[in-house]
Amino acid sequence: MTPNPGRVNVSAAAAATGGVVAGAPAGSIVPPSAGGGPWAAASRPGAPSIASMLVPLIGLALLASVPFFAGEYLQDLVVKIVILAIFALSLELLAGTTGLVSLGHAAFLGIGAYAAVLLAPKTGAGSLPVMLALSMLCAAAYALFVGALSLRTRGVYFIMVTLAFAQMAYFIFHDTKLGGGSDGIYLNVKPMLAGVLDLKDRNAFYFFALGALAVTYGLLAALLRSRFGHALAGIRVNEQRMRAAGFRTYGYKLAAFVLAGALAGLAGFLIAVRDGFVNPEMLAWQESGTVLLMLILGGLGHLRGAVLGALVFTLLKELYSSEGWVGPLAGHWQLTLGLTIIAFVATMPKGLIGLPAQLRRRPRPVEAAEDE
Amino acid sequence: MDLTTFLIQCLNAVQYGLLLFLLASGLTLIFGIMGVINLAHGSFYMLGAYLAFSLAPLFGPQFLVMLVCGALLSFVFGYLLEWAFFSYLYQRDHLQQVLMTYALILVFEEMRSILVGNDVHGVQAPAWLAGTIALGDRMTYPTYRLFASGACIVIAIGLYFVVNRTRLGMMVRAGASNRDMVRGLGIDITRLYRIVFAAGVALAALAGMIAAPLSSVYPGMGGSVLIICFVVVVIGGIGSITGALIASLMVGFVDTFGKVFFAELSGIGIYLLMAIVLIWRPEGLAKRGA
Numbered sequence: 001m002t003p004n005p006g007r008v009n010v011s012a013a014a015a016a017t018g019g020v021v022a023g024a025p026a027g028s029i030v031p032p033s034a035g036g037g038p039w040a041a042a043s044r045p046g047a048p049s050i051a052s053m054l055v056p057l058i059g060l061a062l063l064a065s066v067p068f069f070a071g072e073y074l075q076d077l078v079v080k081i082v083i084l085a086i087f088a089l090s091l092e093l094l095a096g097t098t099g100l101v102s103l104g105h106a107a108f109l110g111i112g113a114y115a116a117v118l119l120a121p122k123t124g125a126g127s128l129p130v131m132l133a134l135s136m137l138c139a140a141a142y143a144l145f146v147g148a149l150s151l152r153t154r155g156v157y158f159i160m161v162t163l164a165f166a167q168m169a170y171f172i173f174h175d176t177k178l179g180g181g182s183d184g185i186y187l188n189v190k191p192m193l194a195g196v197l198d199l200k201d202r203n204a205f206y207f208f209a210l211g212a213l214a215v216t217y218g219l220l221a222a223l224l225r226s227r228f229g230h231a232l233a234g235i236r237v238n239e240q241r242m243r244a245a246g247f248r249t250y251g252y253k254l255a256a257f258v259l260a261g262a263l264a265g266l267a268g269f270l271i272a273v274r275d276g277f278v279n280p281e282m283l284a285w286q287e288s289g290t291v292l293l294m295l296i297l298g299g300l301g302h303l304r305g306a307v308l309g310a311l312v313f314t315l316l317k318e319l320y321s322s323e324g325w326v327g328p329l330a331g332h333w334q335l336t337l338g339l340t341i342i343a344f345v346a347t348m349p350k351g352l353i354g355l356p357a358q359l360r361r362r363p364r365p366v367e368a369a370e371d372e
Numbered sequence: 373m374d375l376t377t378f379l380i381q382c383l384n385a386v387q388y389g390l391l392l393f394l395l396a397s398g399l400t401l402i403f404g405i406m407g408v409i410n411l412a413h414g415s416f417y418m419l420g421a422y423l424a425f426s427l428a429p430l431f432g433p434q435f436l437v438m439l440v441c442g443a444l445l446s447f448v449f450g451y452l453l454e455w456a457f458f459s460y461l462y463q464r465d466h467l468q469q470v471l472m473t474y475a476l477i478l479v480f481e482e483m484r485s486i487l488v489g490n491d492v493h494g495v496q497a498p499a500w501l502a503g504t505i506a507l508g509d510r511m512t513y514p515t516y517r518l519f520a521s522g523a524c525i526v527i528a529i530g531l532y533f534v535v536n537r538t539r540l541g542m543m544v545r546a547g548a549s550n551r552d553m554v555r556g557l558g559i560d561i562t563r564l565y566r567i568v569f570a571a572g573v574a575l576a577a578l579a580g581m582i583a584a585p586l587s588s589v590y591p592g593m594g595g596s597v598l599i600i601c602f603v604v605v606v607i608g609g610i611g612s613i614t615g616a617l618i619a620s621l622m623v624g625f626v627d628t629f630g631k632v633f634f635a636e637l638s639g640i641g642i643y644l645l646m647a648i649v650l651i652w653r654p655e656g657l658a659k660r661g662a
Contacts (some may be wrong), residue, residue, distance in 0.1 A: 151649075157606060300465075341475035
């Protein structure tokens, strides 16, 4: 028998997150107070207030207008950011929400991408819904396998086991003939939904990717407000307490792991379709590391942080490696990017998302000093 | 596979394993005592290799002197690095430190590119180590590889002595098993951290210097070795030097013989080993009673 989703469970999760009054009736949610701790700040608890939905919606509207005024370069850059944001969001569900830091997330991205190529029909275009579902299913299946085994370990060991499984996937694609070896493999015809959407078309792909981001964000935002999301947050804060409250935490963690894998597969599908080409480097540990860094840079524990991290990281890299902006320094983008990240770490302990709160808090003593 | 080939492969495996041990012992100490997941450890290995590349012409046949000088230089470097970049990060979330070490990798790679360039270089072993030793009737084995194993063993014994027989080692061991308690007992944890970090850097650089004549010196050489080091540290159990030694030899053997028997899938071997070990013992081989 599964534990009854009664008030005890929900308030246990709620008490753990700190943003909800523990004695409140089951399922009722109190808006986060101003000083409700780091986790209470952004999108996590509380009913979806208009203000909290405004920023993502404005962002979406702005992005949707890009193809109407921007050139191809900017549009491609935005697509890149959009896909990375989906990838980062999928990891945010694990690392930020559930507290499961995975260093093997690129495996699911890569498997989704390889599935989009290897399972595509040899001639003619694949059907978009079928191919998308296959990609996500393959990634989810591998996530189920990896998650089932690796969730037995914790902390740093969990980081390393996920890395191990990702490296195995990497070497399978890299060293065997399965997907063209280290050279990678081409996708001949991009999938389409007959009469509605042909992903060959630049704008069609743009809006499809943007739609995917919106759906991912919306899905995760809804999930975090659900009982499931609260349970995951509770596991992050205190797994022991959640178990004592009657939750089978392993099942919850596994579900989160599989969902995160499937969403990473979605990002992988988008990359495969965009480039028409996949290679094993998509599964390399550096990719897993980079997406984790985007999360930390943006601010772990916030959906917006994941998107912001993907945005800022990609823009910084683009900026520092373009000669038009930084001149001869463009050849040394690693140095400038590295120093910038060091500066970020030194000055922003809560990531970019925590910056406004940090700035609001800081001026006070300064003003007081000036008054004297 | 006849006996001589087998023996040669065994020597290779031991030599590779011992080299990994030098790297992993520093990493496991930094990891276990300071709680820092140091992604830049591979860069220190690279630093050592490039040190060997630039120092070898100056020292000529005095290879051992060069090793000592290089180790001292990198110790000082590590000491300063810890002071400049890590000392204020301990109160923060661990992932912040990961971000910092990642940034350091980028900086080191670029500095290397600016200072030495992006070419692949070879480092000549000194003349007295350049020959081969006969092994059986037909096979020979390079002297330098034996020297590398020997040097690693000497360093490992030295490390064992320091960790198990000195006051500093006592603090290190205490720090590895319970960091907060050590702090509570009034030991100068700042100084301990700085020394451990610097020693880790020096060990990694030593490994790089010893490895330089075996493998060439090339850009990005730190990245590939870093992940293998983490594998070793985790198989052995974080913070355990004995565990790191056992694990690095295991990894050395699995990798070497994996390449002999399963050429195509050899890359998977050590990760499979790690997955199996961790599923069997979720906290590594050297887990002591919690």
